[in-house]
Amino acid sequence: MVLFKALEARGILASMNGYIAVGWLVVEDLAMVVVLVLLPPLAGMLGGTETDGSLQSPLWRTLGLTFLQVGAFVALMLIVGRRVMPWVLWLVARTGSRELFTLAVIAAAITIAFGAAELFGVSFALGAFFAGMVMRESTFSHRAAEESLPLRDAFAVLFFVSVGMLFEPGVLIDSPLRVIGVVAIIIIGKSVAAALLVTAFHYPLSTAFTVAASLAQIGEFSFILAGLGMSLGLLTAEGQSLILAGALISIALNPMIFGLIEPLRNKVLENSRLARQLDQRQDPFAELPLSTEDRYLEGQVVLVGHGRVGRQIGEALGRRGIPFVVVEQNRELVEALRRQDIAAVSGNAAEPSVLIQAHIARAAMLVIAISDTLDVHQMTGTARALNPDIEVAVRAQSEDDASLLAREAVDCIFCGEDELAKGMAEHILKRVAPSADHPG
Incomplete structure (x- = not known):
């Protein structure tokens, strides 16, 4: 604790x-x-007091x-x-x-x-x-x-x-x-x-x-x-x-x-020279393999986070054949994604080196699908510095988070409460609208 x-x-x-x-x-x-x-x-x-050797x-x-x-x-x-x-x-x-x-x-x-x-x-x-x-x-x-x-x-x-x-x-x-x-x-x-x-x-x-x-x-x-x-x-x-x-x-x-x-x-x-060598050692999952296809290195979507929201976004991109690179802190999850032939990089996207490994400089879009919005400023700052024309989409947990994120260099903000309301309203209208149009 x-x-x-x-x-x-x-x-x-x-x-x-x-x-x-x-x-x-x-x-x-x-x-x-x-x-x-x-x-x-x-x-x-x-x-005990065993004395007969039968301990x-x-x-x-x-x-x-x-x-x-x-x-x-x-x-x-x-x-x-x-x-x-x-x-x-x-x-x-x-x-x-x-x-x-x-x-x-x-x-x-x-x-x-x-x-x-x-x-x-x-x-x-x-x-x-x-x-x-x-x-x-x-x-x-x-x-x-x-x-x-x-x-x-x-x-x-x-x-x-x-x-x-x-x-x-x-x-x-x-x-x-x-x-x-x-x-x-x-x-x-x-x-x-x-x-x-x-x-x-x-x-x-x-x-x-x-x-x-x-x-x-x-x-x-x-x-x-x-x-x-x-x-x-x-x-x-x-x-x-x-x-x-x-x-x-x-x-x-x-x-x-x-x-x-x-x-x-x-x-x-x-x-210490040895200490410098130890500090510069790279995790094999912290960079994309040399065999990565070119379509994941230019014009791709950089997806930060592969939780419940990020996974659904990745599945939607995969169904459309849109190349994307996942940036995820969970090393085991990155290893599992690579076994599924999904391009993924391990590390904290708030660190510039991690986004660089995801080739953010040539990416078409940055999607931040994690719930924690504290590091959004660092992520968007790195993305804009390396790729001024990149589009940034961010997930917000609440309206308060959305108002804070609106001050950042973000193109689109998706608020969980708003998207839930839109989804429910769309379902209700689909069910009710036909009977309203044809009262008889």
């Missing part, structure tokens, strides 16, 4: 760097869920039983839960009661989490995680998330209040060197490991620096794990205080670390 807020505040969340950091966080949370599942049985076995057999039996219980719970959620829960939410939504729908969402989440803990011996956190997964299968998932948003914020406040009440400030005076060591592991050790792994996957050095700074803190699951360790007798009160101190200090220092990214990157690039 802290990382989400930090990335969103700095405009990184919607970029490639933000996707990598959030994906990393999701993997960390999944690994933490596995630890939460395995820690209680392991703690029970390792805390290995009970340990494997306990682990097998744990995996069996977790597997049964997961199967129940995937087979039954994903069908029953959407049906229940649909029935509740039919009542038209907003309060009842919110209550049903909360009751379902708590029931699944509690049932996971009591019936299957699974941790409460894992049960809540799967409750969210089965609710995601419902067509009302967005409404459920919207309705529970105020409660989420309230529980987040209570969570951090409880963390603050657990923290013992005296550890800063009694064990300052240990606190410094924990903070160094979180900020330096974790950041260096993240930077090395991102670099190993052939991303630019600038991406490695940004992701490393984003992960220079620990999340909320660490507090849950520390609390579980305390309850199982595996962690002392001093150890929990050290973890809390390291978390709070790393979160407080994170804004300063973000501020040091650019100066540190420039310093490293100035003094």
